[in-house]
Amino acid sequence: MACKNVLIVEDEKAIRQMMQDVLEIHGYNVVVAADGHEGIEQLRRLAPEPCVILLDLMMPGMNGWQFLDFQRSDPRLASIPVVVCSAYKESAKSIRPAGIVEKPVQLKNLLGAVQAFCA
């Protein structure tokens, strides 16, 4: 049974809500978090765990880099693939995520990245 659970970690409300709506229209179960802290909390709570995390980098409080550090240091969470959604492609590349979606986000890139890990 294909996993359809997605976690979105993004501080911009409009982007967060829009991505949620779009993914839900395409049949995914979406949970959202507004910064790194919330993201970690959600990750720990979620059962079953998400099959992919869409991660923004520039966030107040705990940012995307710090979130990744946390996630990668926890063996239970480290294996969940992370797709970075960022306007800063070079920054995103340097942390070697499972995937990158460049901002401004295009629909086919978003769907493609999520489908790759939720098939």
Place this chain on the structure above:
Amino acid sequence: MPATSRINVLLVDDRPENLVALHAALQHSGYSLVDALSGSQALREAEQSDFAVILLDVQMPGMDGFETARRLRRLPRHRNTPIIFVTAISRSEAYELEGYGAGAVDYLFKPINVDILRAKLEVFASLQRQREEIARQAELLRARAVEDREKELLRDALKARDEFLAMASHELKTPITPLNLQLETFLDLFKNGRFHETDPARLRRMLEIAYTQVGRLSRTIDELLDVSRISTGRLQLSFERIDITELVKNLVDSFASELAMAKCDLHLESEGGLYVQADRFRLEQVFINLLTNAMRYAPGQPVHLKVRPLGDRVCITVKDHGAGIALQDQARIFQRFERATSSRHHGGLGLGLYIADQIVNMHGGRLYLESKPGEGASFHVELKRSAAGQQPQQSA
């Protein structure tokens, strides 16, 4: 290699043959020699030029050497010019003391020993050259310090500009994501014939989100254009006589729904008959910015708007009951790239207050802040009052 400077030496003696002898002795010295045959002639020359050293005969008719020296010393140019007295009178201590008291640094006794003459003059010539070299070095250091300071300022300005551009570019790109996703999704749904099976509440929400992004983009673009116009001096104002109370009242009315949504009760205290010469559109821009900030940073709290006369001026105050602004942040928030609270919460570039401040200044008024943490913030706009009565429309 700096050019060798000219060493000027003033020779004062009432006997022309003595001057000739001095010229002969100093033929190859390289000094520029100036002659004076009396104390008064010496003073005239001294008023015109600087000298490295003055050779001054003591026994002269009329004004003697001592008197000449005293008067030379009074000239600002020559307060410190070395003076060598030349005298035939035998060395007597009292005599020498008078000479030193008059301002001499040295004595030469007649008949003059040419070697001693040259040696003594060379001491002062070399002193002069050293002084000039020091002055040159000091000037170089000064120039270099100025240059370094300018380079530092330029670096800071470029850094601030680059940071600003990065922020502006991010702020412009951010609304595009939701806008783009919404439009692409709708197009997709239409193409696949699935539009009608999608939850209408969801569709509506997506449209509304996208719509607000257009407003946000539009505001960011306007702010950037205004800042650009201001920095190149191209912000044009078109003045007319405006009833300030009426302008504020109309503005408050047009913001009724926003104020209600932010749960900000607005209390307006105003007097009629108050006029200003102002650009209506830009003045509204100022108050829109202040009102919007009040709603944004103090939602759910009342806002007090006061319009009152203040001598030859009008004062419009927008007071909110939010968290207030700490003293150390108060100057910053009027600057170009600053916000007093954390930046990500509300989006935008934080340029509104800077632009408002510039606009008020261009009206010859001032915008200032009174605030203490925990006591809300009062923004005061003071403008010059315009006399009542008909006035023709003016353009700035």
